Amino acid sequence: xxxxxxxxxxxxxxxxxxxxxxxxxxxxxxxxxxxxxxxxxxxxxxxxxxxxxxxxxxxxxxxxxxxxxxxxxxxxxxxxxxxxxxxxxxxxxxxxxxxxxxxxxxxxxxxxxxxxxxxxxxxxxxxxx
Numbered sequence: 001x002x003x004x005x006x007x008x009x010x011x012x013x014x015x016x017x018x019x020x021x022x023x024x025x026x027x028x029x030x031x032x033x034x035x036x037x038x039x040x041x042x043x044x045x046x047x048x049x050x051x052x053x054x055x056x057x058x059x060x061x062x063x064x065x066x067x068x069x070x071x072x073x074x075x076x077x078x079x080x081x082x083x084x085x086x087x088x089x090x091x092x093x094x095x096x097x098x099x100x101x102x103x104x105x106x107x108x109x110x111x112x113x114x115x116x117x118x119x120x121x122x123x124x125x126x127x128x129x
Contacts, residue, residue: 002099003106005041011103012039012110031114039110041099048110049094050117055082057128058091064127071123077109078116091124093117 009027013020017032027039029048037050058064068080083092093116095109 002044003041003046003101008039008041008046008106011106015107018110029110033114033118035114035117037110037113037117044099045096046099046101046106046109047094047096048113049083049092050113051083051085052080052091052093052117052120052124053128055089055091059127059129064091064124067124067127075116075119077112078120080120093120 005022005025005027009020009022012018012027012029019030021028021030023038025040029037029039035050037048039046039048041047055061072080078093078095081092081094082089084090093113095113097105097109101109
């Protein structure tokens with residue numbers, strides 16, 4: 001089965017501690033800790049992304065980037081990148097999986113992203129103004 005947004009919305013709405021809102025071609029998912037993530041389908045992939053902090057909030061970009069490159073592998077299923085939102089660049093946490101993944105894999109990816117966002121914010125807090 002290949003997932004579509006309607007099916008994913010139904011799957012995630014049924015998950016405890018998640019609030020799902022449809023926003024055009026994406027789902028905005030919030031957990032009970034106040035972390036938001038965007039989910040979209042792009043071709044054969046399901047993509048989930050959450051904003052961490054703006055680049056403008058970072059004291060030393062080189063030091064932060066080096067720490068991210070040295071530590072990213074300890075955060076399973078999630079990668080850190082930089083995305084532009086409304087003309088400003090943000091560090092983001094993101095993950096992707098096949099649009100044919102099992103329901104449990106989709107939920108695991110999203111739960112892992114939420115956990116990792118909190119861990120990233122804690123780990124990289126020392127680099128923020």
